[in-house]
Amino acid sequence: MSSSAHFPDPPNFQQQSDEFISWLEASPGVRVNSKIVLADLRSSGAGRGVVARTNIPEGEELFSIPRSVILTVQNSQLKSLLAQDIEQLGPWLSLMLVMLYEYLQGPQSRWAPYFRILPTRFDTLMFWSQAELQELQGSAIVDKIGKEAADESILESIAPIVRAHPDIFPPIKGLDSYEGEVGTTVLLELAHTMGSLIMAYAFDIEKPEDDNEEPEDEDENYMTDDEDEQLPKGMVPLADLLNADADRNNARLYQEEEALVMKAIKPIQQGEEIFNDYGEIPRADLLRRYGYVTDNYAQYDVVEISLGDVCQAAGLANSDVESQPRLQLLDEHDLLDDGYLVVLLTTLTLSPEDFEQRKSKNKPPKPSMDANQAGTLAKVLQAKLSLYGSSLNEDVQLLASIPPQPALEGSARRRRMALQVRIGEKEVIQAVLSMLEPIVGGSSLKRSANGDSHDSRQAKTPRF
Numbered sequence: 001m002s003s004s005a006h007f008p009d010p011p012n013f014q015q016q017s018d019e020f021i022s023w024l025e026a027s028p029g030v031r032v033n034s035k036i037v038l039a040d041l042r043s044s045g046a047g048r049g050v051v052a053r054t055n056i057p058e059g060e061e062l063f064s065i066p067r068s069v070i071l072t073v074q075n076s077q078l079k080s081l082l083a084q085d086i087e088q089l090g091p092w093l094s095l096m097l098v099m100l101y102e103y104l105q106g107p108q109s110r111w112a113p114y115f116r117i118l119p120t121r122f123d124t125l126m127f128w129s130q131a132e133l134q135e136l137q138g139s140a141i142v143d144k145i146g147k148e149a150a151d152e153s154i155l156e157s158i159a160p161i162v163r164a165h166p167d168i169f170p171p172i173k174g175l176d177s178y179e180g181e182v183g184t185t186v187l188l189e190l191a192h193t194m195g196s197l198i199m200a201y202a203f204d205i206e207k208p209e210d211d212n213e214e215p216e217d218e219d220e221n222y223m224t225d226d227e228d229e230q231l232p233k234g235m236v237p238l239a240d241l242l243n244a245d246a247d248r249n250n251a252r253l254y255q256e257e258e259a260l261v262m263k264a265i266k267p268i269q270q271g272e273e274i275f276n277d278y279g280e281i282p283r284a285d286l287l288r289r290y291g292y293v294t295d296n297y298a299q300y301d302v303v304e305i306s307l308g309d310v311c312q313a314a315g316l317a318n319s320d321v322e323s324q325p326r327l328q329l330l331d332e333h334d335l336l337d338d339g340y341l342v343v344l345l346t347t348l349t350l351s352p353e354d355f356e357q358r359k360s361k362n363k364p365p366k367p368s369m370d371a372n373q374a375g376t377l378a379k380v381l382q383a384k385l386s387l388y389g390s391s392l393n394e395d396v397q398l399l400a401s402i403p404p405q406p407a408l409e410g411s412a413r414r415r416r417m418a419l420q421v422r423i424g425e426k427e428v429i430q431a432v433l434s435m436l437e438p439i440v441g442g443s444s445l446k447r448s449a450n451g452d453s454h455d456s457r458q459a460k461t462p463r464f
Contacts, residue, residue, distance in 0.1 A: 020038070020114060023114070028066065029064075032063045037053050041243075041273070048117065049273050051271065052274060055269055060264050067258060067259060072098070073232065082168070092195070095194075095198055096194045103190070124287070125145045129411075138422070162178055201235055203236050204230070204231040208256075242262070243276070244277055248273075251276055301424035303425050307344075309384070310376070325359060341377075342368070378436050395423045405417070
């Protein structure tokens with residue numbers, strides 16, 4: 001959230017914060033507890049954040065934002081200006097279009113003070129250059145960025161509406177229209193800015209009768225294939241300015257009948273920052289979605305390996321389900337798409353006779369981890385390590401030579417964050433290889449993970 005943002009220099013920063021709070025408190029139905037303040041936390045690399053003025057007991061309301069103040073498709077005037085039903089675009093694209101409209105209205109927008117405190121540049125992976133993304137070589141996170149798919153969706157669904165209504169979507173200063181190469185480039189940049197704001201700041205807005213549940217942020221890139229099942233999205237002023245911390249989470253957003261209410265979930269001391277939580281997401285996804293990395297989420301780091309990688313290590317010619325009876329058996333029992341790795345390894349390493357027996361009974365094997373399965377998994381992980389182009393020890397030494405994030409900007413900052421992601425993934429691989437070593441037999445597994453024969457750092461629990 002705020003940690004990924006690029007904000008204006010003083011005095012505008014504090015002035016815009018003050019104007020935002022004044023606008024928010026003047027909005028009908030808004031309640032902001034006098035015990036909290038929107039603070040300037042840029043010195044610690046956190047942008048804006050919410051801090052306690054005085055001690056706050058557990059359960060106390062921090063602020064309440066009426067549903068009418070949330071920036072949504074339903075609350076924007078745009079819905080009445082277009083003949084078509086923009087909600088048919090889906091939760092992501094419809095809100096992106098609304099935010100484009102409100103942003104281009106400038107000071108005339110109802111949410112103008114809110115837009116002025118939102119970032120316009122990001123460190124999310126959508127904005128990294130190819131050279132910067134190369135620092136993430138080997139990580140599966142690069143395949144999740146989805147920039148080409150997002151561009152296609154924007155050009156197919158957003159661009160025609162914007163271009164057909166120049167009176168509603170006026171060209172930004174210095175631009176005649178959103179036609180042509182230059183206009184298209186500018187429109188894509190604006191749309192990606194709105195998409196990044198949605199990805200980093202928006203909440204799923206539940207219907208009033210479905211309250212008492214914390215909103216979940218289900219996304220892959222900007223748009224997903226199952227949007228029909230997704231809840232509408234909305235930008236919730238102030239709620240989205242809370243920074244997140246997996247260890248220090250002390251507040252939670254509750255969706256009530258008339259408003260979204262942030263409450264303290266534990267006592268908060270004077271001067272303490274108020275934190276939300278993103279849930280259990282690895283640092284790679286933290287970087288992709290929010291544009292920053294923190295060691296507080298290192299405990300959730302994972303390594304993603306593909307079905308094709310496992311099949312190749314097991315000696316299968318390909319991972320085509322229709323041509324591989326072993327994969328067909330798992331697919332019939334919904335054990336393939338859900339990523340049951342040990343069951344997959346067990347099935348792929350069955351002898352031909354054992355597999356035919358299982359196939360005749362239409363019953364997958366019970367998961368096990370003997371030398372065959374462990375050896376296959378070790379082979380997959382060693383192949384994964386070779387994709388990174390550097391060892392764990394090399395990355396650790398390099399990271400130690402780079403200043404902390406608050407002291408860095410641009411590509412230097414992004415390189416450091418990529419290093420942290422790479423290190424986290426390699427530590428997971430090291431942990432798994434260490435676990436497999438006594439099963440497989442031999443001492444080469446751990447050495448291949450570290451890049452040398454010794455590593456004294458504690459291995460983390462692996463997750464896939």
